[in-house]
Amino acid sequence: MFFHILKYRLIQLFHSRNILIWIFIFPLILGSLFYMGFGNMIIDNGNDFQSIPIAVVGQGQGNPILDEVIQSLSQGDSPMFDVTRTKEANAQKLLQKDKVDGILYEAPEPYLTVNRNDLNQSILYSFLSQYIQQAEVITRIAENHPENLEAAVSQLRSDAGYNKEVSMTRSKNTNNLTQYFYALIAMICLYGGQIGMDTLITLHPQLSSHAARKSIAPVHKLKMIAADLTASVMVNYLSVLILIFYITQILKINLGDRLVLLLLASLAGSLIGVSIGIFFGSLPHLESNTKEGFLMGFTMFCCFLGGLIVQNMPSIVEEHAPVINQINPAYLLSDCFYVLNIYQDTARWCRNVISLLILTVLFSLAAYLLIRQKTQGSSQKGE
C-alpha cells in the first residue's frame, strides 16, 4: 500500500508542469546565468591558494612572537599572507580600497580589523583566535612549568605550519563567488515548499475532494502521509542532486571535497523545504493562490537574507539582527555548505543541520496544529 501511494504520488509530481519548471529547470537556468555572469572568475582551475593580503601595524611594545609567526607564514612558495607593514592610517586606507583583507595589530594583545565577512576574513579570524589561544597556553607554561617551555614553543611552531596547511587544504578549492551557488542550492531546497504545499492539499480532506476520497479509504492516515511526504522529499532531493551534478560536472565549479556532508545538508534542506510548504498550506482562511504567494515571498525573502542576491547580506544581518541568521533556513543551509570548505571542524556544520532539523519539526508541528483545528470544523459550512 505504501509503495502504491508512493508510486502514484511520484507520477503526479513528475507530471506537474509547475514542479518541473520551478524545481528542475529554473535552478539549472539560474545556475547557468550565475556561471555566465561571473565568467571564469569562478571556475576552479586547480590553482594553488592565493595569499591573503593583510596590513600589519605595530602597536605599543609590539608582539615579537606574533611577528615571527606572521613572517614564517608569509614566506615560501605559497605563502599564506601577503604582508604590508605600515602605519595605521595607511592600513585603514588600504582596507577601505580593498587592497588588503584585514589589518592585524601586533600589540601585546593582538587584534584584527576587517570590513567584510568573507572567506579570507574567516581565515584571518581563525588564525588569530588560534594564535591567541596557543600564546596563552605558552604563557601559562612559562609561569607554571618553565622546564617544558622549549617543547611547547616547538609545538607552537609545528602548529603554525599545521594551521597554514589546514587553512589551505579547506580553502584552496573555494572562491567567494561559490557562495552564490551555495545560496542557489539552498533556494532549491526551500522550493520543496511548493511540493509540500501541493502534497498537503492532496492529503487534507478539508482542502480538496481528492483528499476527502483518500481519507475515507481503509488506509492508515500515517501510512498515507508518510508515503506522500517521502515522495515529496524524494522529488525535491532529486532536483538538488541534479543541480549539484550540473554545477560540479557541467559547469565545473568545485563545491569542495566533502560531498557526503554536502549531500546530507541538502537532505536536511529538502526536509525543511517540504515542511515549510506544509506549514503554509495549512494556513487557515486563505485561498491556495494566496498561500502560494506567501510561500514564494517567504522563500525569496529568506534567500535574499541568506545572500542569494547580495552576497554580503548575511554579514549585514549578523551585525544588526544575528538571531535572524540563526532561524533563516536559507542562511543555515548556505552556511552549512560554506563552512564545509573553511573549517576542518564540523561543529558549525552540525549546529546548522541540527537547527534545520529543529525548524523542520517546528514547522511540521505548527502545520499539524492548524490542520487539527480545521478538522474540528470551525470553517466548513453545513450544506
Added chain:
Amino acid sequence: MNETVKITNLVKRYKDLVAVDHLSLEIQEGEILGLLGPNGSGKTTTLNCLMALLSYDKGEIRVFGQPMTSESYKQKRDIGIVMQNVAVFDSLTVYQNIDFFCGLYIKDAKLRKQYVEEAIRFVELEDFRQFYPKKLSGGLLRRLNIACGIAHKPKLIILDEPTVAVDPQSRNKILEGIQELNQRGATIIYTSHYMEEVEQICSRIVIMDQGKCIASGTTDELKLMIKNSETIHIEIPALTQREQEEIRNLKHIYFAEYCDHTLHLKCDGGSHNLIHVMNYLTEHDISFSRVRSELPTLNDVFLEITGKELRDPS
C-alpha cells in the same frame, strides 16, 4: 432486511450554527435513499460525518452494524464515495486514476486490474483509458469520477450530486448505472437538486431542512403529505366574478385564479375534481377550449415542505 446505516440523534455544530440538529436516519440494505434539502440544510455535513471526515458533537453513527470512526477500516473497505466535485488527479490518466483509488482498497494487483477494467467498461470509458482528465468532456469526467468511487465494488455507495453540469445523455447513462449498481446489491445514498432524478431512481426519500429530517417516505407517500393533490388549468374566453366564486366553492377546490383567459385551480384531495369542474362549466353554458390537469411532482412536495424563499448556506 439489515440496516446498512443507522444515524441516531446526530448533532454537528459550527460555533453557533447547528448544521445537523438531532438527526436520526436508517438506511436499509438494498435501498436507494434520496437525500434532499435546500442549500445549507445539512446534507453534505451529514454525509461527511457518516464518512468520518468530520467529527460531530453528539449522536451515534453505525455502518454495517458497527460504530463508524476514522479508524473503521473494515467498514471503509465497503464504502464508495462519488464526490460533488470531480475528485480525480489531473496528472494521472483515466486508467491510473481508477487504479490509484481502487488500489487504496484492493491490494492484490491482479484482482485490482480486473476491477479497474470492469469499472472502465461499466462507465464506458474504454476508448479514453490513456486520456488525461483535462481532455475529457464534462460528462466523461463525471463518469470517471463515478468509476473511481465504485471500482472496488463497495456495498454502500454515497453519491453527492453526481450529475451536476452533465448533458441529458450522460445523465441518463449515470442514472442507469446507479440503478444497475443497486441491482447488483449495493445500497445507495443519493443527493441531488434534480427532483426528477430522485423521483426516477430512489426507493425512499428523506427531505432535510435546517439540519433536521422534515419528511421521509416514498415519492407517493410524500405527495400525500402536501395539501395540493391536483392542479387544473382551463382556457376560458370569458368568466364573470360570480362564476369564479361559484367554482371556488366547489368541493376540494381551495384555490382559484382567473387571469389571461385561463382559470387555474388547485384541489386538496378528492377524486374526479376535473369532472366536477367540467360539469359546472357545461351546466352554465360556459365555453372553454384547452384543459390540462397535473398531479403534484416531487418538486411541488419539496417546495411546499421547505418553502419557496431563496436559501443561501449560512
